[in-house]
Amino acid sequence: MQGIAKQDLNKVLETLSGGGAALLVPMEIDGVTRFARWEQGAKTALGAGNTLLPPKEALFPQNEKVFNYEMSNEEAKIVPSAAAAEETIILGIRPCDVRAIQALDNVFLTKDYVDELYKTRRRHTLLIALGCTQPAPTCFCSSVGGDPLQAEGADIMLWDLGETYGLEALSDKGKDLLKKIDKFMSKSRGKKPAAGKFSLEVDSRGIAEKLHNMFEDPIWDRWYQKCLGCGICTFICPTCHCFDMQEKHTGQWDGYRYRCWDSCMFQEYSLMAGGHNPRPTKKERLRNRFLHKLCFFQERYGMLLCTGCGRCVRECPVGMDITKFIKEVSEVSLNE
Amino acid sequence: MSDPSGEMRELAKKLLENGEVDRIIGWEKGNLWYQSPPLFITRAEETDRLVFDDFAINSLVTYLLDERDSGKKTGIFVKGCDSRGLVRILQDKQIARESVYVIGLPCSGKKDPRQALSSGASESSQVPPAAKCEECLYPNPVIYDVIIGEAVEAKAKGDRFAAVKEIEAKTADEKYAYWTSQYSKCLRCLACRNVCPACNCRECAFDISKPRILAKENNLSHNMVYHLTRAFHAAGRCVECGECERVCPMGIPIMQLNKKIIKEINDLFGPYEAGVKLDETPPPLGTYQTSDPEEFM
Numbered sequence: 001m002q003g004i005a006k007q008d009l010n011k012v013l014e015t016l017s018g019g020g021a022a023l024l025v026p027m028e029i030d031g032v033t034r035f036a037r038w039e040q041g042a043k044t045a046l047g048a049g050n051t052l053l054p055p056k057e058a059l060f061p062q063n064e065k066v067f068n069y070e071m072s073n074e075e076a077k078i079v080p081s082a083a084a085a086e087e088t089i090i091l092g093i094r095p096c097d098v099r100a101i102q103a104l105d106n107v108f109l110t111k112d113y114v115d116e117l118y119k120t121r122r123r124h125t126l127l128i129a130l131g132c133t134q135p136a137p138t139c140f141c142s143s144v145g146g147d148p149l150q151a152e153g154a155d156i157m158l159w160d161l162g163e164t165y166g167l168e169a170l171s172d173k174g175k176d177l178l179k180k181i182d183k184f185m186s187k188s189r190g191k192k193p194a195a196g197k198f199s200l201e202v203d204s205r206g207i208a209e210k211l212h213n214m215f216e217d218p219i220w221d222r223w224y225q226k227c228l229g230c231g232i233c234t235f236i237c238p239t240c241h242c243f244d245m246q247e248k249h250t251g252q253w254d255g256y257r258y259r260c261w262d263s264c265m266f267q268e269y270s271l272m273a274g275g276h277n278p279r280p281t282k283k284e285r286l287r288n289r290f291l292h293k294l295c296f297f298q299e300r301y302g303m304l305l306c307t308g309c310g311r312c313v314r315e316c317p318v319g320m321d322i323t324k325f326i327k328e329v330s331e332v333s334l335n336e
Numbered sequence: 337m338s339d340p341s342g343e344m345r346e347l348a349k350k351l352l353e354n355g356e357v358d359r360i361i362g363w364e365k366g367n368l369w370y371q372s373p374p375l376f377i378t379r380a381e382e383t384d385r386l387v388f389d390d391f392a393i394n395s396l397v398t399y400l401l402d403e404r405d406s407g408k409k410t411g412i413f414v415k416g417c418d419s420r421g422l423v424r425i426l427q428d429k430q431i432a433r434e435s436v437y438v439i440g441l442p443c444s445g446k447k448d449p450r451q452a453l454s455s456g457a458s459e460s461s462q463v464p465p466a467a468k469c470e471e472c473l474y475p476n477p478v479i480y481d482v483i484i485g486e487a488v489e490a491k492a493k494g495d496r497f498a499a500v501k502e503i504e505a506k507t508a509d510e511k512y513a514y515w516t517s518q519y520s521k522c523l524r525c526l527a528c529r530n531v532c533p534a535c536n537c538r539e540c541a542f543d544i545s546k547p548r549i550l551a552k553e554n555n556l557s558h559n560m561v562y563h564l565t566r567a568f569h570a571a572g573r574c575v576e577c578g579e580c581e582r583v584c585p586m587g588i589p590i591m592q593l594n595k596k597i598i599k600e601i602n603d604l605f606g607p608y609e610a611g612v613k614l615d616e617t618p619p620p621l622g623t624y625q626t627s628d629p630e631e632f633m
Contacts, residue, residue, distance in 0.1 A: 030517050030518070030520075030521055030587075031521075031586075031587040032521055032586055032587065052585065052586075062523075062554045063553045063554055063555070136453075137368065137453060138368070138453070199368075200367070200368075222376075225374075225376040225399070225402070226373060226374040226375070226376065226399075228527060228530045228531055228583070229526075229530050230525045230526050230527035230529075230530045230531075230583070231523070231524070231525035231526060231527075232523075232525045232527050232583075232585050234525075235523045235525050236523075236585060244552055246548075246551065246552050246553065248551065248553060258553055260552050260553055260554060261554070262552070263525070266526070266543075267543065268543050268545055271545070282402070313367075313368075314450070314453060315450070315585045317394070317527060317531065317582065317583035318373050318374055318394060319366045319371040319372075319373025319374075319449070320373070321366060321367045321368075321371075323367060324366070324367045
């Protein structure tokens with residue numbers, strides 16, 4: 001296997017970010033681990049496991065301008081926004097988050113609707129994934145169809161081999177990029193490592209089919225009550241992609257429309273113009289979130305909308321544990 | 337501290353069997369050893385799930401607001417800090433005293449699941465006490481119908497306002513730089529509001545869309561409006577349970593500002609402790625006197 005010495009990492013990062021590409025790597029900023037633009041001297045948090053914030057904001061920012069509007073002399077002018085077509089490299093993204101980007105690709109690029117803002121960013125983004133040798137206590141990617149060591153859909157795959165990072169190009173874009181850092185590469189003695197043991201495991205096979213018939217099941221009554229109704233799980237989720245459209249008036253006759261992350265856990269999310277709310281309580285909202293993750297998305301796109309990154313398990317202040325939910329669903333007998 | 341879970345289960349079972357309460361809110365063991373999340377039970381045979389271990393850190397009292405119109409009676413377990421939140425909700429007349437059966441649990445401090453994970457510990461004894469518990473002044477419930485366990489001594493030592501003084505010593509520019517870096521991180525997940533016993537309004541201004549009071553665009557300006565408005569709204573009503581800061585995924589030091597306001601209120605109107613006495617007069621900023629020296633009053 002080809003490899004780069006860890007002591008050369010800074011030089012490699014410097015080379016990759018040369019030529020104007022935005023190089024996003026895991027870093028700790030004001031106490032929060034997230035993907036941020038690497039600059040000479042910046043300290044990476046590559047070995048710190050999964051970042052608190054997933055890299056989705058690089059492709060789907062929390063706020064994004066859609067168009068500017070302007071009115072004058074009884075005429076309205078609309079100027080659509082274009083996403084910046086900046087070459088971006090996301091380095092150190094974990095396999096679960098790569099799968100999450102595949103889910104976002106499904107949403108924004110398939111089924112008759114192509115989101116131009118997302119498409120532009122995505123086309124200019126290259127993914128260098130880092131395999132996970134030791135899953136965190138809250139990780140469960142292998143339980144929802146993922147592989148901690150292999151990121152299908154990434155352009156380059158990295159593995160921590162101790163003194164070196166082993167690497168392998170998975171796409172033509174990846175091969176081209178490796179040529180740029182050719183001089184740092186040598187034959188590494190290591191081979192692709194084995195994955196450590198998961199402490200969180202659950203059998204999710206058949207979950208979508210089962211949930212399809214559980215809309216009115218009493219399980220929701222047992223699960224919703226402890227939910228705080230906050231948006232932590234949706235905002236730190238690498239796959240959650242719901243947004244709202246809002247306007248900002250910057251003057252009397254001009255302004256812009258933007259989209260911003262929204263959360264299905266908020267009561268306002270499903271509030272309709274006339275005041276009716278089809279998901280009036282936390283029960284309906286929690287049900288919607290779990291069904292979207294584990295049933296509707298599978299039915300529409302053939303994959304779960306959960307990649308087992310474990311962020312919600314880790315960060316939910318009331319210990320809402322989706323693996324426990326999956327297990328409980330599997331124990332429900334629908335013939336009672 | 338001896339494990340009170342046996343007594344808790346027995347009492348909860350009796351309350352449900354007698355029909356004295358419709359439901360019980362306590363804690364249960366989660367999937368992971370460092371989680372003891374909230375538990376809701378309505379059947380006597382489920383009471384064996386109740387626990388009160390090092391990780392029973394969640395305050396349960398804001399859940400009472402979800403059922404404030406249901407007419408149901410709830411049996412609820414409260415630690416010292418939680419009980420002050422309950423007093424707060426009762427004083428704001430959000431629920432009737434008769435609608436709760438309060439089971440007090442003296443508490444010598446809890447541990448934070450996120451800290452358990454980040455410290456790499458493999459058992460509870462390796463996890464440091466939760467930050468919010470280090471400054472606890474009221475480890476014993478201030479309101480209860482029955483209490484399980486012996487009273488414990490408050491362990492807060494040192495200066496309650498040390499973190500406030502640290503900020504006060506900064507220049508205006510330094511303060512601005514500090515708070516803006518904190519508020520820039522905010523995701524506006526609203527967890528701090530949803531967990532807060534002082535935030536018990538039926539409709540929060542931040543949820544109103546017509547007219548929209550707080551824009552949904554996430555930026556420093558809007559995030560500051562959110563945090564500063566909430567801090568002022570909770571002024572004189574914050575019971576220092578520290579839940580806001582515990583639940584924040586971004587590590588924003590929310591209690592630092594709340595404590596600054598508590599300090600100011602103490603200096604101006606004090607001494608005053610929110611949520612300690614149920615039958616006291618309203619909090620300083622919730623009342624007025626015609627003899628107030630401020631003319632605008």
